[in-house]
Amino acid sequence: MNEYRMEHDSLGEILVPEDAYYGVQTLRARDNFHITGIPMAHYPRLIEALAYVKLAAADANASLGLLSEEKSRAIVRACEELVSGKLHDQFVVDIVQGGAGTSANMNANEVICNRALELMGFKLGDYDHLHPLNDVNMSQSTNDVFPSALNIALILDLRELMDAMRVLQKTFAAKGLEFADVLKMGRTQLQDAVPMTLGQEFTAWSVMIGEDVQRVDEAEDLVYEINMGATAIGTGLNAHPDYARTVTEKLIEVTTLNLTMSPDLVEATQDTGVYVQLSGVLKRVAVKLSKICNDLRLLSSGPRCGLNEINLPPMQPGSSIMPGKVNPVIPEVVNQVAFAVVGNDVTVSMASEAGQLELNVMEPVIGYSLFQSINMLRRGCLTLADKCVSGITANRERCRELVEHSIGLVTALNPHIGYEKSAEIAKEAMRTGGSVYQIVLDKGYLSKDELDDILKPENMIKPRYLRCSPDRVEKTALCEKEANS
Known part of the structure; x- marks a missing residue:
C-alpha cells in the first residue's frame, strides 16, 4: 500500500503520497483542474523558467540578507536540478487552471522546497526547516513569478521556432535554385496569367518565410520585459x-537573456498586450504557411486530372477504397496546424481582454495557447521541410506544355498590338481552340520574326526592352528609344 504524509494549508489537512515532492496545494489543484488533461510536466520550458525565477529569487534574497546561505544554497541546487530536467514528473497540475497561475507557482514552490529539504538532510514535508511559502516564495507573488517565467519560457521556445522556420526557408530556397530553369505558367484568380519559372515560385515562398522569421524576432524583443x-x-x-533590481540582475545572469525590468510594475502586472502582439505574429506565420501549403496541393493535383506541375514525395497510401491513391498529407496537416494557431489567437485575444483592474487572471490559458501555437508551428515547419519540400520534383514537360497552350501568352502582345486586338485574339483562341501564335499570324498583326521574339517564353519571366513594330502609331518612350537606337 502507498504510504502518506499529512500536510495542511489554510483550508485544512490532506494526505499527500509520502514520496511526492509536491505538496498539499499542488494536490488540491491537481484534483480541481481536470481541463486539458495535459499537466505542466509536458511543458519543460515553463518548468525550467519557473526554476530560474526561484533560483534568482533565492540568490537575491540571500544577497539582501533576507534568507540564510544554507537555505539559499539548497533552493539553488534544487532549482538547478529542475533546469537540468529532473523531477519534471512532479509538476502534475493541469496547464489550464484558475487562480492566475497560483497553482503553477505553488507546484514549483513545493517541489523545490521538498527537494531542497532532502538535500539538507530532512524528510519531505518537514517544512519547519524550509518552507515553500516563507522561504522559496520569499519576496514573490504568483503575479510576478508566473508572467516572468512565462516570458522566459516563450523566449526559449520562440528561438526554436525561428530555427525551424529557417530550415524551411533554406529548403524552399534550395528548390528555387533547382527549378530555376523550369518554365511554367503563373496564375491569378486560378486563371492563366503570364509565364514564370518554377524556381521563382519556390524562391518567393522562401522569401515569405524569411520575412516572417524577422517578424517573430521583432515580437520576441517585446517579451524580454518582466515584472x-x-x-x-x-x-x-x-x-x-532593492529586490526588483537585484532579482532581475540575477535572472539575467542565470538565463543569459537580456531581460529588462519593466519601468512601471503596476502597468506590467495587468497588461498582457505583449501576448496579443506575439499571438498575432504567430497567426501571420500560420496564415502564410497555410497559403503555401494550399499552393503545393494545387500544383501537385492530379496526377492525370489536375495541374500536375510538381510531384510531392509519396508518404503513405491515401485511400481505403481507391487503390493507388496518394494524398498530399503533409501540406494537409500543416494547414490544420494553421487553423489551430488562428483559433489560439482568438483565445489569447479574448483572455487578454478579460483582464480586470490590477491583474489578468487568464494568463494560464494565454500561456497554453501560445505554447501550443509555437510548438505546432515549429513541428509543422520541420515536417513540411523534411517530409515534403525537400523531396519535391518538377514535371518539366507538363509545365512547358501548359505554357505553350496557354491563352495567357496573349498578355505579352499588349505593348505591341494593343489591348483590344489582344483580347480579340484571346477570345478567338478560346472559341476555336487555336493557338495564339497562329491566330496573330493569320490576322497579320505581327510578322513571324516579331512574334517569335515576343512570345518566346524565356523572354517573359523578367523585365526587358520592348521591340516594337516600326509601323505602330502609338509608341511608348521606351519603344521610341529602342527604335531610334
Missing part, C-alpha cells in the same frame, strides 16, 4: 526596496 519585484499588483509590497 519581477512587482509582487501582488506592482507596488512591491513585502519585497526589499
Whole structure:
C-alpha cells in the first residue's frame, strides 16, 4: 500500500503520497483542474523558467540578507536540478487552471522546497526547516513569478521556432535554385496569367518565410520585459526596496537573456498586450504557411486530372477504397496546424481582454495557447521541410506544355498590338481552340520574326526592352528609344 504524509494549508489537512515532492496545494489543484488533461510536466520550458525565477529569487534574497546561505544554497541546487530536467514528473497540475497561475507557482514552490529539504538532510514535508511559502516564495507573488517565467519560457521556445522556420526557408530556397530553369505558367484568380519559372515560385515562398522569421524576432524583443519585484499588483509590497533590481540582475545572469525590468510594475502586472502582439505574429506565420501549403496541393493535383506541375514525395497510401491513391498529407496537416494557431489567437485575444483592474487572471490559458501555437508551428515547419519540400520534383514537360497552350501568352502582345486586338485574339483562341501564335499570324498583326521574339517564353519571366513594330502609331518612350537606337 502507498504510504502518506499529512500536510495542511489554510483550508485544512490532506494526505499527500509520502514520496511526492509536491505538496498539499499542488494536490488540491491537481484534483480541481481536470481541463486539458495535459499537466505542466509536458511543458519543460515553463518548468525550467519557473526554476530560474526561484533560483534568482533565492540568490537575491540571500544577497539582501533576507534568507540564510544554507537555505539559499539548497533552493539553488534544487532549482538547478529542475533546469537540468529532473523531477519534471512532479509538476502534475493541469496547464489550464484558475487562480492566475497560483497553482503553477505553488507546484514549483513545493517541489523545490521538498527537494531542497532532502538535500539538507530532512524528510519531505518537514517544512519547519524550509518552507515553500516563507522561504522559496520569499519576496514573490504568483503575479510576478508566473508572467516572468512565462516570458522566459516563450523566449526559449520562440528561438526554436525561428530555427525551424529557417530550415524551411533554406529548403524552399534550395528548390528555387533547382527549378530555376523550369518554365511554367503563373496564375491569378486560378486563371492563366503570364509565364514564370518554377524556381521563382519556390524562391518567393522562401522569401515569405524569411520575412516572417524577422517578424517573430521583432515580437520576441517585446517579451524580454518582466515584472519581477512587482509582487501582488506592482507596488512591491513585502519585497526589499532593492529586490526588483537585484532579482532581475540575477535572472539575467542565470538565463543569459537580456531581460529588462519593466519601468512601471503596476502597468506590467495587468497588461498582457505583449501576448496579443506575439499571438498575432504567430497567426501571420500560420496564415502564410497555410497559403503555401494550399499552393503545393494545387500544383501537385492530379496526377492525370489536375495541374500536375510538381510531384510531392509519396508518404503513405491515401485511400481505403481507391487503390493507388496518394494524398498530399503533409501540406494537409500543416494547414490544420494553421487553423489551430488562428483559433489560439482568438483565445489569447479574448483572455487578454478579460483582464480586470490590477491583474489578468487568464494568463494560464494565454500561456497554453501560445505554447501550443509555437510548438505546432515549429513541428509543422520541420515536417513540411523534411517530409515534403525537400523531396519535391518538377514535371518539366507538363509545365512547358501548359505554357505553350496557354491563352495567357496573349498578355505579352499588349505593348505591341494593343489591348483590344489582344483580347480579340484571346477570345478567338478560346472559341476555336487555336493557338495564339497562329491566330496573330493569320490576322497579320505581327510578322513571324516579331512574334517569335515576343512570345518566346524565356523572354517573359523578367523585365526587358520592348521591340516594337516600326509601323505602330502609338509608341511608348521606351519603344521610341529602342527604335531610334
